[in-house]
Structure formats: C-alpha cells, structure tokens
Amino acid sequence: MIDKLVSKIKETNAPIVVGLDPMLSYVPEHIQKKAFDEYGETLAGAAEAIWQYNKGIIDATYDLIPAVKPQIAMYEQFGIDGLIAFKKTVDYCKSKDLVVIGDIKRGDIGSTSTAYAVGHLGKVAVGSNTYAGFDEDFVTVNPYLGTDGVKPFVDVCKEENKGIFVLVKTSNPSSGEFQDRLVDGKPLYEIVGEMVDKWGSDVIGKSGYSAVGAVVGATYPKMGKILRDIMPKSFILVPGYGAQGGKAADLVHYFNEDGLGAIVNSSRGIIAAYKQDKYAQFGPEAYADASRQAVIDMIEDINGAIGGH
C-alpha cells in the first residue's frame, strides 16, 4: 500500500492529504436541512449530513489528490450512526481509488492491538468466512505501550499489504510534555523515531519506503528535519499545516532528496474553505468548489516550497 501511495503522489504531483474531519458546524445549511428533514435532528440526521458533505468534497477533489484522512473521532461522537457514516466515507473514497488513512490513533497490547488491526486493516474470521470491518489502507497508531502495541499492526500490514503511521512528534502545543523529555540527552520523540525505523525494517516496499510511517507535526520543523534523518525509509504524515500554523517553507526538510517521503495534511483549511474570506465568493452552496480551489492552492504552495529542495 505504501507503493500505491507513492505512485498516487507521483501521478497527482500532490504530496498532500485531505483530512475529512467534519464538524456539524462546517456543514452548509442546505445539506443540514435536507438531512434533518429526512431523519430529524437525530444522530442519523447528523450522520447523513456529514456523509453528504464529505461526498461533495470527495467528488470535487478526488482527481487532484492521492489520499484522504478521515478522523474517526468526528464520526464516533455521533455513536453508531456516525461510525456508519465513517464506513460509507471510507468505502466511497476507495471507490474513487483514493488511499484512505484512517486517523484512529489506536494502540493497545497483544491480542487487543491485533483486534484493532484486524478491524481496521485486516479481516476477522467468523466461522468459515472472513470480513473486513472498516478496511482502511493505513491507520495511525499510538506508540505509548511499546512494541507489544505496535507489532500486531505491523503483522497485519505485512499480511494484508497495508500500512501505519506511528505518532512520533504531534503538532499540538503540549506535545512536548512527554515527547520532548530528554532521555540521556536525547528527546523521547527521537527514541520513538528510532523504533519506527526498526519496526518498518522488514516491510519495505518496492518504492524503497516502509509500511511503517510516522506522524510529525508541521509546527516543529527543526524536529522534523532530525526525524527525517532518523527514519529515512518512513513516510512522514504531517498534520498542523494551515489552520494550526505550519507553513509550506517549514516543510522542506520533511521530504527526502527524491522529493518524496512526506504527505502533508490539511483538514479545516480544505473542507471548510468556503468559510474563509479567501474563498467566500463560492458561498455555502458551492462549498465543494471552494474545497477544490483550496486543494489547488495548497498543492501550489507545498510544491513551490519543496521545489527548491
């Protein structure tokens, strides 16, 4: 799957991923109204609204981008109905040949981590049948529990040709509370980065990249540069661009010399573009066209910055 991601990035010339993290407040009035008219102001109504909203954005952008990253929390908050909308979104993106990165930040130990891996990347056995529960292409994984927590995901990746991105240095202001703590003079995120390199060492694809990537926030460019060197074969999934303050110029060192090795996420900046002054002329009815223009602008911004790499 990492090879598919690489080839899709080359094909689109767009090292970006659109974060499908819908808040109900982002969904234009006309879509909310239609969903609530049909299902009432219920969890099913909310789920229908965010699904229709997503579908509009996917239809307007899928030819420009290699991948999407639905954030499961935004669906899970609406309970079972929300998770049905998550699954519909995953399936629809796959039907458009997009690589789907489930931003699930799961992590447990042993058979429990295996259950998450099976549910999101693999297949579960029921009697003589097998079923894929959610069937994303990649998921994000939390490393706090160590190898026992991550290895079951890597095993499923190997069997199913899927991939993971392990949280290494997150984009938020307090990420340093634990991640930056110095262990023998070395910050914890570097130690986690070394483990990411190790976990990925026997799942290297034809592209030269491993099925075990890393999450490193755009808001910490110096650390991104160091981590790039520590994990040369890992793709870096970069949150924090745009709304969180990360700038394209900061991202140069997240990429390798081959111009690959990173994929930059934008969520609100794309999916709620129509709410920005810059794209206000589209209006809520044409919110998806605003998203398309925001994707075009983001690709230009990122490529402009890394072109001189």
Added chain:
Amino acid sequence: MIDKLVSKIKETNAPIVVGLDPMLSYVPEHIQKKAFDEYGETLAGAAEAIWQYNKGIIDATYDLIPAVKPQIAMYEQFGIDGLIAFKKTVDYCKSKDLVVIGDIKRGDIGSTSTAYAVGHLGKVAVGSNTYAGFDEDFVTVNPYLGTDGVKPFVDVCKEENKGIFVLVKTSNPSSGEFQDRLVDGKPLYEIVGEMVDKWGSDVIGKSGYSAVGAVVGATYPKMGKILRDIMPKSFILVPGYGAQGGKAADLVHYFNEDGLGAIVNSSRGIIAAYKQDKYAQFGPEAYADASRQAVIDMIEDINGAIGGH
C-alpha cells in the same frame, strides 16, 4: 461517578472489575450455533454471539461486582455490528446498575479529543437536541499527546460527572520501552503520574478520590507502590492480574490505607473461566456459573491479600 464507584466497591466489598473482552473462541458452541443459525456466519452473527455471551456473564455476576470494563477493540474488530454489541453491553450493564469503564484508550488533541470525550462520556448536540453516543461512565485515555489530549476529557468529566483512567504504566512486557525511560533520573511513568495527580486536582469527589484515575499494571508492583504515593487521590485501575501473571499479594500497595484506591481487572480469568481445569466441571453450557465462581474466588483472593494491609 468516582463516588458511585467507591460506594459500589464498599457495598459489594469487591475491589474488582470484570473485563468484558470477548473473543469469539471464548463463546461456547451452543451460543455461537444459535447466533449463526439466526444471522449466518456474518459480522451480525458474531456480534449476536458475543452479546448473548456477555449477557449470560452479566446476569450471573452483577450482584457481586461494582464494575465492568468492556474492551472496545474486541467489538470494533467486527465493524459496525460489533460496535452495536458494545453499545448493547454498555446499556445492559448500566441497567444492572454496574459502573461501566469503557476500555477505549483514545487520545487526540483539542476538538478531536473533545469529540471522543463527547461520544463516550458526554452528549453531542444535533440541532436543538443532544444525544449520548456510547455513554460509558469512565473511559481509559492515552496520555502521549500531553495535556491538550487529556484536558478535553477532564472537562467533559466535570460537566457530566464522569471519569477517566489515564495509561501510566501498562502491564505488558514492552511497556518499559518508552514508559520506563529515565528523564533526569526519573522514569517517564512517574512524570505521567504527576500529571495525572495534577489533572485530577479540581475534580475531587466527596469520597476524596478524583475523577482522573490511572492505569498501572499488576505486573509491576514496585512501580505500583511508588505511583500510589505520587497520585494519592487517584483510583488505580489494575490490569494484568491472573492470566498476565499478576498475583494478589503484589497488589497490596496499589491500595490506600482506607482499603480503597484500586480496582483490579480480570478478563479472560473470569469470562472464559469454564475453559480452565479449575472450573471445567461447570462445562460450556454453564459457562456463566463458572464465571460467577471465578468472581467469588477472585474477590476472596484479593481481599485475603489486602486484608493485612
């Protein structure tokens, strides 16, 4: 909710929690057959089998215990149908007045952590209505992202009178890879423990315990003793007893002088008791009676050990 947990522990004289972590292989043949006859060997069939299995165990044990801890991964692996079984299990346990600890190990940042907190502990707004998506009483939370990840859960706990258990020192063999790393001579888990104490400082219940508890594995008793002192007002949720090797005698120092302060989990040891030689006489048909006997034996074992505290 922490006060309810404390009063339920006093009432049952049982500082234990039953982990509802069903594997399909634990479910007795007759329950699987009935579910598959009705729904086929499908995800819905698997979900029905684990729900009926859970129901039997809950009916046989609810009067003896204060709390249950369903592990969401074991349901999530069966996709949407599995999560419907999770929700049924949560609701049924609450109808039996059990405290429900959702073992979800979620954690993200800002509005995303809020979405998880709202979905599992609080209520989400849809138009002029509000809905509880999963509605557990407590959930487990991963601290790797720092205060930005945990604070949104604490805020929802305050509003909704709910609680969390933050992963501090997990029970698995590789938990030390990151958690034990020394920062200025102090292991990371102690630093996380100090933050747990701080996060809980303004959500102290009438019982004197805080809504922010901690997960500390039974397999690391020396660390448990130190963490007990660092977080005097936090309840400790203790996995790793029984099947993972933790012994009752090791658990004495997880408790405070008042005989409270910890709740010990057993999953497989209770729910699959009928598969052990010790309880084999019950047979698969009476699996729930085997679970009841295993609960009685566990309470005696734990109370025997902490009685001399």
